[in-house]
Amino acid sequence: xxxxxxxxxxxxxxxxxxxxxxxxxxxxxxxxxxxxxxxxxxxxxxxxxxxxxxxxxxxxxxxxxxxxxxxxxxxxxxxxxxxxxxxxxxxxxxxxxxxxxxxxxxxxxxxxxxxxxxxxxxxxxxxxxxxxxxxxxxxxxxxxxxxxxxxxxxxxxxxxxxxxxxxxxxxxxxxxxxxxxxxxx
Numbered sequence: 001x002x003x004x005x006x007x008x009x010x011x012x013x014x015x016x017x018x019x020x021x022x023x024x025x026x027x028x029x030x031x032x033x034x035x036x037x038x039x040x041x042x043x044x045x046x047x048x049x050x051x052x053x054x055x056x057x058x059x060x061x062x063x064x065x066x067x068x069x070x071x072x073x074x075x076x077x078x079x080x081x082x083x084x085x086x087x088x089x090x091x092x093x094x095x096x097x098x099x100x101x102x103x104x105x106x107x108x109x110x111x112x113x114x115x116x117x118x119x120x121x122x123x124x125x126x127x128x129x130x131x132x133x134x135x136x137x138x139x140x141x142x143x144x145x146x147x148x149x150x151x152x153x154x155x156x157x158x159x160x161x162x163x164x165x166x167x168x169x170x171x172x173x174x175x176x177x178x179x180x181x182x183x184x185x
Contacts, residue, residue, distance in 0.1 A: 025050070025112065025142065028170040030057035032177045033110055033140055035165065038062045040107030042134055045069045047095035047125065048112035052081050058110065059085065069103060071095055096124040098132060105134040111141045116149040126150060126180065127158055139180040140165070148178050159183050 025033075034057040037044055044063060049055050049070045058068060065087030071094070072078050078092045091101060095113045109129045115122045129139050139160075143149040148162040155162055165177040 025053040025175070026168065026171040027053065027057070029142060029168040029175045029177065030054050032166040032168055033142060034058050034061055036138075037108055037110070040136075040138070042105045042107035042137070043067055043069060043103050044108045044110065045071060045098060045101075045103070045106055045129075046110040046112070047071045047098065047129075048073075048114075049081060050074075050077055050112055052084055054110050054112060055081065055085055055088065059088075069101065071098065071101070096128060098125070099128050104132045106132050106137050107134060108137060109133060109139045111139065114143075115141060116143050116145050119154060122150050122154055123158070126160070130158065130160060130180075130182065133182075135182065137181075141178050141180065143176050143178060144173050146176060150180070155180070156183075 030053045033054050037058050038061040044058060044067055046054055046058065046068065049072050055070060059065060065085060069089045069091065070081055071091050072081060073094050075092055078090050081090045093101070113125055115125060126139060133139065141149055148164070150162065159182060160180045161183050162178050162180050165179055168175045168177065
């Protein structure tokens with residue numbers, strides 16, 4: 001099996017519009033993205049897992065593979081993910097179809113899908129994820145911006161709030177991790 005970086009690089013060169021990062025996420029950012037997943041109840045969905053940096057961290061935190069569903073658009077990444085992570089459900093589907101995979105009451109959604117400055121994607125991905133997240137569910141998003149990847153006015157419209165978890169300097173480029181939850185009633 002090829003290294004994560006080799007697979008990532010070949011897919012980025014083959015289809016740069018489909019692979020939006022410049023390198024696979026570091027183990028340091030994966031640890032911050034997956035904090036607390038071992039404590040949530042219900043299924044966990046990872047959208048845009050790429051080569052599986054976050055997937056590996058989720059499983060290393062003790063989450064059973066049968067609780068984890070990966071939604072990845074790139075067929076080659078899907079193949080690699082199935083080989084690397086037996087027992088994990090890998091779906092070759094876009095994140096926008098999260099409501100259509102037949103799972104509700106999600107405990108957590110881990111997102112590597114770029115939503116910054118893309119209001120349509122914010123609503124199609126984050127908004128739809130909140131339709132299937134449990135009341136206590138959390139949506140965790142990586143971004144390369146110092147600010148939340150969803151502006152405050154869009155958060156208000158969607159009934160969610162953001163909290164910055166961390167800035168991870170040990171990533172290329174440095175990453176920020178934000179978590180989104182339903183606004184308290």
